[in-house]
Amino acid sequence: EPEVTQTPSHQVTQMGQEVILRCVPISNHLYFYWYRQILGQKVEFLVSFYNNEISEKSEIFDDQFSVERPDGSNFTLKIRSTKLEDSAMYFCASSECAQGCEQYFGPGTRLTVT
Amino acid sequence: KQEVTQIPAALSVPEGENLVLNCSFTDSAIYNLQWFRQDPGKGLTSLLLIQSSQREQTSGRLNASLDKSSGRSTLYIAASQPGDSATYLCAVITYNFNKFYFGSGTKLNVKP
Numbered sequence: 537e538p539e540v541t542q543t544p545s546h547q548v549t550q551m552g553q554e555v556i557l558r559c560v561p562i563s564n565h566l567y568f569y570w571y572r573q574i575l576g577q578k579v580e581f582l583v584s585f586y587n588n589e590i591s592e593k594s595e596i597f598d599d600q601f602s603v604e605r606p607d608g609s610n611f612t613l614k615i616r617s618t619k620l621e622d623s624a625m626y627f628c629a630s631s632e633c634a635q636g637c638e639q640y641f642g643p644g645t646r647l648t649v650t
Numbered sequence: 651k652q653e654v655t656q657i658p659a660a661l662s663v664p665e666g667e668n669l670v671l672n673c674s675f676t677d678s679a680i681y682n683l684q685w686f687r688q689d690p691g692k693g694l695t696s697l698l699l700i701q702s703s704q705r706e707q708t709s710g711r712l713n714a715s716l717d718k719s720s721g722r723s724t725l726y727i728a729a730s731q732p733g734d735s736a737t738y739l740c741a742v743i744t745y746n747f748n749k750f751y752f753g754s755g756t757k758l759n760v761k762p
Contacts, residue, residue: 567748579694579739581749592749627693634748635681636701643693 538562540642542628548648549618557613557645559628568611569629569639570603572596579627585611586634618649652677652744656753663730664761671725671756673740678718685714685725686739688755694739698725730760 541560549555561568570582583593585603602614611630615622625644631637653676663669673683682701686694698707698714700723706715711728723740737757741750 569749571750578754579741579750579752581751584748592747594749635743635745638684638696638699639750640696641686641694646691 540628540630540640542626542642542645544645545643546646546648548650551620551649552617555615555618555647557615557626557628557647559611559613559642560609561611561628561630562640563609565630565632565640567591567631567634567637568603568605569631570613571627571629571641572624573627573644574621574624582613615647618647620649623647623649652680652742652751654740654742654751654753656738656740656756658756659754660757660759662759662761665730665732667730667760668726668728669730669758671727671738671758673723673725673753675721675723675742675751677744678721679745680718680742681745683714683716683723683740683742684750685712685723686741688737688739690737697738727758730758732760732762734758735760 543558568585571579573579581594583597584591600616604612625646627644628642629639631639655674657672684699685697700707700716713726716723737755739755741752
């Protein structure tokens with residue numbers, strides 16, 4: 537069964553460093569998303585991406601964040617200068633269509649900023 | 651802004667019990683509602699998707715209902731098993747935005 541994959545599973549970085557989190561969505565899906573979950577808190581939406589551009593973003597998704605689909609399979613989230621409060625689990629998701637379709641989530645990348 | 655609430659926050663039951671998890675949302679203009687399972691330190695596994703025109707969906711021992719007008723959904727788990735122990739999350743997408751709003755989850759423990 538097709539699935540969303542994410543790498544790495546765990547990333548440790550120092551404050552101020554740049555990190556890139558990688559995702560491979562399900563191959564026939566057109567809509568891509570990033571969410572995050574700070575330990576003990578709700579899953580929060582960060583950004584949605586369609587047709588090579590951001591379709592929506594939350595107030596969390598400031599200038600420190602960017603997303604890219606560098607080739608036909610990968611979808612990346614870059615955090616330019618990490619802060620301690622960026623420590624969280626980051627989930628990638630994909631879907632075939634917009635609101636009416638099921639979103640499939642990857643296993644997540646645990647980001648620890650020290 | 652859409653707010654999603656799940657009650658109870660935690661639930662511990664003996665194996666074999668039927669149980670109900672509740673999800674409520676403040677904005678009834680939702681496009682669909684999805685129930686997920688999350689195991690500790692792991693990702694989200696989709697359980698059931700209910701579109702706004704539907705009232706319920708079933709998969710095996712799971713049945714989810716949706717009442718848009720009252721802003722509620724329930725997830726019914728029949729004959730619970732220890733392997734059902736996990737956190738159950740509900741999430742809604744509204745008509746205006748293509749993003750999920752998640753609840754805080756119900757942490758379920760099924761005792762053998």
